[in-house]
Amino acid sequence: MLKVTRLVKDFGKARIIYPTTFEVKRDEIVSLVGPNGAGKTTLVNLISGHVKVTGGKIEFLERDITYASPYHRIKMGIARNFQITNLFDNSTVLDNIRICLFSVYGKIKRGILPATHYKAITEEAAEVLDTFGIGDKKEVFPGNLSEGDKKVLDTAMAFALKSKFLLLDEPTSGVATGDKFKVMDTIISAIKKERMACLIIEHDMDIVSDYTDRVLVLAEGTIIADGKPKEIMEQSNVKEVLFGVKA
Amino acid sequence: MALKRFLMRPRFIIYAVVILGFVFLPRLLSTFNLILFEYGLTFAIVALGFNLLLGYTGLLSFGHGAYFAAGAYGVAMTAKYFPAHFSLEILIPAALLVSLIISAIFGFVCVRHTRIFFSILALALSMLLYALVFKFYHVTGGSDGLYVKIPSVFGYTFEGVRRPQFLMGFYYYFLLGVFFAALILMKGIVSSPFGKALQAIRDNEVRAELIGIRVRRYRLYAFIISGMYAGLGGALWSFVNGHVTPDVAHWVFSGEIVYMTLLGGFAVLAGPVVGALIFTFLKLYAMGSTEYWMLIIGATLIILVLVLPAGIAGGFAKLVAKISQHFATRAA
Amino acid sequence: MFVTPSYSSIPFAKSSRVVQRNEKMWPIYILNGLYFAAFIFLISLGLNIILGVMGVLNLAHGSLYATGAFMAAWTIVALDEGASIFLIYPALLTGAVIAAIFGLFMEYFLIRPMYKRALEYQLLITFGALLLFEDVIKMIWGGEALYASGPFDVLGRIHILGNPYPLYFLFVMILAVVVGISIWLFMVKTKIGVMLRAISLDREMATAMGLKIDKLGTFAFVLGAALAGFAGALVVPTTPALLGFGMEPLILAFIVVVIGGLGSLKGALVGSLVVGQTRSIGIALFPEIELAVLFLIATVILVVRPQGLFGR
Numbered sequence: 001m002l003k004v005t006r007l008v009k010d011f012g013k014a015r016i017i018y019p020t021t022f023e024v025k026r027d028e029i030v031s032l033v034g035p036n037g038a039g040k041t042t043l044v045n046l047i048s049g050h051v052k053v054t055g056g057k058i059e060f061l062e063r064d065i066t067y068a069s070p071y072h073r074i075k076m077g078i079a080r081n082f083q084i085t086n087l088f089d090n091s092t093v094l095d096n097i098r099i100c101l102f103s104v105y106g107k108i109k110r111g112i113l114p115a116t117h118y119k120a121i122t123e124e125a126a127e128v129l130d131t132f133g134i135g136d137k138k139e140v141f142p143g144n145l146s147e148g149d150k151k152v153l154d155t156a157m158a159f160a161l162k163s164k165f166l167l168l169d170e171p172t173s174g175v176a177t178g179d180k181f182k183v184m185d186t187i188i189s190a191i192k193k194e195r196m197a198c199l200i201i202e203h204d205m206d207i208v209s210d211y212t213d214r215v216l217v218l219a220e221g222t223i224i225a226d227g228k229p230k231e232i233m234e235q236s237n238v239k240e241v242l243f244g245v246k247a
Numbered sequence: 248m249a250l251k252r253f254l255m256r257p258r259f260i261i262y263a264v265v266i267l268g269f270v271f272l273p274r275l276l277s278t279f280n281l282i283l284f285e286y287g288l289t290f291a292i293v294a295l296g297f298n299l300l301l302g303y304t305g306l307l308s309f310g311h312g313a314y315f316a317a318g319a320y321g322v323a324m325t326a327k328y329f330p331a332h333f334s335l336e337i338l339i340p341a342a343l344l345v346s347l348i349i350s351a352i353f354g355f356v357c358v359r360h361t362r363i364f365f366s367i368l369a370l371a372l373s374m375l376l377y378a379l380v381f382k383f384y385h386v387t388g389g390s391d392g393l394y395v396k397i398p399s400v401f402g403y404t405f406e407g408v409r410r411p412q413f414l415m416g417f418y419y420y421f422l423l424g425v426f427f428a429a430l431i432l433m434k435g436i437v438s439s440p441f442g443k444a445l446q447a448i449r450d451n452e453v454r455a456e457l458i459g460i461r462v463r464r465y466r467l468y469a470f471i472i473s474g475m476y477a478g479l480g481g482a483l484w485s486f487v488n489g490h491v492t493p494d495v496a497h498w499v500f501s502g503e504i505v506y507m508t509l510l511g512g513f514a515v516l517a518g519p520v521v522g523a524l525i526f527t528f529l530k531l532y533a534m535g536s537t538e539y540w541m542l543i544i545g546a547t548l549i550i551l552v553l554v555l556p557a558g559i560a561g562g563f564a565k566l567v568a569k570i571s572q573h574f575a576t577r578a579a
Numbered sequence: 580m581f582v583t584p585s586y587s588s589i590p591f592a593k594s595s596r597v598v599q600r601n602e603k604m605w606p607i608y609i610l611n612g613l614y615f616a617a618f619i620f621l622i623s624l625g626l627n628i629i630l631g632v633m634g635v636l637n638l639a640h641g642s643l644y645a646t647g648a649f650m651a652a653w654t655i656v657a658l659d660e661g662a663s664i665f666l667i668y669p670a671l672l673t674g675a676v677i678a679a680i681f682g683l684f685m686e687y688f689l690i691r692p693m694y695k696r697a698l699e700y701q702l703l704i705t706f707g708a709l710l711l712f713e714d715v716i717k718m719i720w721g722g723e724a725l726y727a728s729g730p731f732d733v734l735g736r737i738h739i740l741g742n743p744y745p746l747y748f749l750f751v752m753i754l755a756v757v758v759g760i761s762i763w764l765f766m767v768k769t770k771i772g773v774m775l776r777a778i779s780l781d782r783e784m785a786t787a788m789g790l791k792i793d794k795l796g797t798f799a800f801v802l803g804a805a806l807a808g809f810a811g812a813l814v815v816p817t818t819p820a821l822l823g824f825g826m827e828p829l830i831l832a833f834i835v836v837v838i839g840g841l842g843s844l845k846g847a848l849v850g851s852l853v854v855g856q857t858r859s860i861g862i863a864l865f866p867e868i869e870l871a872v873l874f875l876i877a878t879v880i881l882v883v884r885p886q887g888l889f890g891r
Contacts, residue, residue, distance in 0.1 A: 074459045086457075088450040091443065099447050102440040103459045111441035118440070161458065307699040309706075356882050362698055363636055367837060368881050374830060375874035382868055499826075502638075502706050509703060539718060545710030552704045553692060 296476020346478020678808020
């Protein structure tokens with residue numbers, strides 16, 4: 001679904017991403033790991049369009065999106081979240097999702113009838129919340145949610161955009177350890193149900209090995225490994241970069 | 248059955264009482280106070296629209312006087328140049344059209360920026376209009392302004408009727424009708440998907456963009472709607488005042504619009520209405536009782552910002568929420 | 580019955596009537612432009628310092644200018660007629676002092692509580708201060724115009740290219756240059772100046788580095804206020820101090836800030852020159868639309884280069 005070919009990013013004279021090539025297929029859940037400063041967030045920014053490409057090509061669903069605006073990429077089906085939860089604090093949880101649905105269905109322009117009039121969309125929003133396990137918190141404001149629930153809502157919003165491809169930046173950071181797996185369970189099952197593809201930046205190796213099909217290891221702007229989690233984690237160069245262990 | 252229960256809800260009873268009160272107001276108030284109330288209503292319409300931009304979209308414009316002036320001068324200049332068409336059913340749409348055009352042009356320029364830049368730009372543009380109106384006195388009457396006489400309505404002219412009579416009779420109900428229409432329309436806009444999108448933009452511009460909302464475009468829509476409300480208010484005001492001067496395009500007048508909205512509270516739909524009414528009476532009584540009325544207005548604004556940022560209606564709404572929460576937990 | 584009192588002020592362009600309009604007057608127009616620019620420069624310098632260091636757009640800046648003017652006028656009048664020049668000129672400084680004091684109060688009671696709140700609240704509260712100031716000035720100095728032409732008369736005129744030109748105008752221009760250079764040196768060479776610049780460039784970093792933001796912010800505000808007050812004091816020998824006459828300089832200062840760039844001192848200089856010259860030439864040649872032309876320039880710049888010519 002997503003194909004990145006020889007992607008390069010320079011900030012002035014500094015090269016952040018060296019020619020990088022990889023693919024993510026439909027139904028695949030790929031994690032992107034690497035030490036801090038490796039360029040993971042930059043890579044995600046390049047794919048979502050928030051940072052301009054210096055060289056190389058990005059293709060999504062067989063179409064070249066290298067120079068497409070973030071808005072167009074969203075319309076094509078790429079959605080992302082941010083490391084720091086980014087919610088609409090003055091709208092209810094239900095509204096947070098409902099707004100996404102209005103946008104997706106092109107109803108966001110409608111200015112006369114109240115939002116509650118759109119029953120189908122309201123119901124769907126409630127369903128999404130149920131799928132993600134926060135259906136009981138419909139009328140709550142994000143400020144009153146736990147960190148874990150906020151992250152879930154954040155991801156639910158990206159999910160509600162009916163995208164085909166999700167870019168998730170550390171979806172469980174800030175979540176209490178006990179809840180991490182619950183959050184990932186919810187997210188992954190929703191993704192699998194809709195047959196989306198997903199690229200997740202993660203630091204927690206347990207999550208990586210339990211939930212993802214493939215791992216990309218990024219160090220200093222280059223991918224040094226690409227394969228199944230169990231295999232990758234045995235490789236010496238990976239161990240060195242991630243754990244500082246010299247074989 | 249459901250309809251009956253629907254109508255018996257406390258909210259509707261309050262609405263009904265309020266509406267009836269407005270309808271019978273001319274019997275209760277003196278001419279002076281009624282006309283003052285009509286001033287208040289025209290400002291209420293302006294503030295209502297202004298709050299769409301401030302409270303719901305999060306943009307502070309210190310230049311909305313320009314669109315008020317657009318409406319007011321639209322009426323006044325029609326009186327001067329097209330006296331044959333000086334009729335309410337033509338004037339109101341004309342005022343809406345003029346304010347639409349001007350707010351669309353100015354708004355297009357303004358919404359490309361945010362926060363302080365937006366406020367300064369809105370201010371600068373309104374002063375541009377002010378300067379133009381002020382200087383081209385051949386056309387606009389300059390600082391002397393233009394006189395606005397009583398209009399005709401669908402061919403009926405108010406022959407021999409003097410202004411206070413006009414204002415106490417037909418015009419009061421006309422104004423009231425327009426006000427309620429504007430209020431209901433705003434309620435619709437605010438609770439619609441579009442309204443929710445505006446609030447999303449206010450709360451988190453980045454996320455809104457990510458969700459596929461065209462932030463700039465929606466801000467422009469909000470700007471234009473608020474500009475048209477201001478123009479409508481300006482036109483209605485011109486009949487009450489009988490006279491339009493460039494002052495209404497000056498940024499200090501725009502500041503008064505901001506003040507009214509804040510006074511009433513920008514988080515509640517009816518807040519600006521309350522604020523506009525209170526401000527109108529407050530200002531006049533302050534002006535009447537002391538020569539230092541600006542001190543009073545300024546001091547109350549400062550106190551308001553320091554102590555009660557949610558405004559009067561906002562503060563009231565919070566109080567009501569607290570009380571009902573208290574009773575809810577009591578009952579539980 | 581219900582007409583709002585007019586907020587427009589009498590422009591301080593009145594002083595241009597001292598010189599007559601004439602085709603051979605171009606050097607005079609340019610000099611006048613520099614003269615206007617001098618005032619606007621002082622005012623917008625103050626506005627920019629406050630904006631740059633504290634991020635506050637002080638809507639009451641014109642009121643501080645007016646306060647300075649009234650104070651200086653009153654002081655000069657209070658000193659006897661024929662008082663020595665060495666007494667009259669320093670009397671102008673009282674304008675700067677009183678504005679600084681008012682600025683101190685403003686900062687402490689109004690601006691500081693607003694630090695944590697959204698920027699819009701600062702605009703609102705300085706707007707409230709503007710309304711407040713108008714009447715405070717009225718209360719202290721009465722509602723009538725105060726004339727104090729002493730410093731102007733004393734200097735007389737000199738001849739430039741065959742035309743008589745008030746020496747006082749040149750004095751003001753030179754003073755503005757002196758002040759401008761002093762502030763520049765202050766910002767670049769002294770410790771406090773460097774700290775102020777650091778805060779205006781990156782507030783968070785500055786706090787992290789342990790700079791006393793509160794005290795420095797107050798200092799910046801007071802300095803800005805003093806500059807405004809000083810400018811007001813300087814204008815008094817040529818124009819009477821009137822209620823509401825702080826409005827127009829305020830608007831012009833906004834235009835300068837827009838043209839020159841928010842928070843930029845260089846921008847204040849360039850912007851003032853643009854505004855001053857446009858004003859001078861405009862009044863001489865196209866009096867009807869000169870104000871509109873200025874706003875148009877400002878708007879065009881805001882559209883094309885929103886940060887202003889030298890802004891960030």
